[in-house]
Each structure stands twice: as C-alpha cells, then as structure tokens.
Amino acid sequence: MKNCRLTSKNKIFTFEEQRSKLILKNRDEVESVKIHVDGCEINEGLRCDYLHLAKEIEFYIELKGQDLHHAIKQLKQTINKLGTKNKEQQRVCYIICTRSPLASTEIQEFAREFRRNYNSRLVIKSSPYTDSY
Numbered sequence: 001m002k003n004c005r006l007t008s009k010n011k012i013f014t015f016e017e018q019r020s021k022l023i024l025k026n027r028d029e030v031e032s033v034k035i036h037v038d039g040c041e042i043n044e045g046l047r048c049d050y051l052h053l054a055k056e057i058e059f060y061i062e063l064k065g066q067d068l069h070h071a072i073k074q075l076k077q078t079i080n081k082l083g084t085k086n087k088e089q090q091r092v093c094y095i096i097c098t099r100s101p102l103a104s105t106e107i108q109e110f111a112r113e114f115r116r117n118y119n120s121r122l123v124i125k126s127s128p129y130t131d132s133y
Contacts, residue, residue, distance in 0.1 A: 004040035007033045015050050020063035020096045025132035030054055037078060046077035054133055057090045058083060060120075064097040068124065071095045072110055079118055091120035096127045 009029045015022040026032055032054035037047050052059035060078055062071040075093045083089065093114055107124055114122040123131070
C-alpha cells in the first residue's frame, strides 16, 4: 500500500501538477499533514488532487488547466468523502488553474455556496499561487 500522507513541520509545502502550482507557507512551522488524494487516498470517483491538514483547518487543493466546473465537483466530492462531518470545521478550498474562464459573478456564486454549505473559503487563482497559514 502506498504511503499517501506526509507529516512534517516544513516551512513550505509545494503542490504541483502539470502547469499548475500552489505553495503553502507554514509560518509557525506547526505539524502539518500533506495527503495525496487523487490516485492514492481515493482511487475511484471524483476527487481533488490534495488535502492538507494544519492548525485544525482542512485545505482542499485542485490543480487544474481551466475546467473550473469539474474542479468544483471534485472538491465537493472530496469534502463529502474525507472531510470532518463537523459543520463548524474550518476549510479552505483552492482551485489553481492555468487560466480562469469563469465570469466573476459565477465565481462569487460558487464562493457563497462553499461558505454556506461547507464552511469553506473558496480560492480560485492562476498558477503559480502562494498562500500561508
């Protein structure tokens, strides 16, 4: 069985696939878990690429070319399969894409849905993107 999880206190975690890249900076060097979801933790059905756990926050990461509708479905399915069932669970969902074809009003609607249904902030950015926790 593959080891799908990496636990460390690294300052920087890099998530990369094809031409999409997300860098998460671990400012306080807290213990964090990087989980390779796609093809490792989950092998069937829709799933995002990575799940990162730190500071009691679930970070869901989908690295995409440009199909944002598919990315949204992948994030929702992964939250339903792997996410903590606690409605108060804090989450951040990232879609990092080579280009963003959606209109800003559509992105705002998805962001509202994720906030309401998953207690999640939805971040859609062009690659490469850097964030910190």
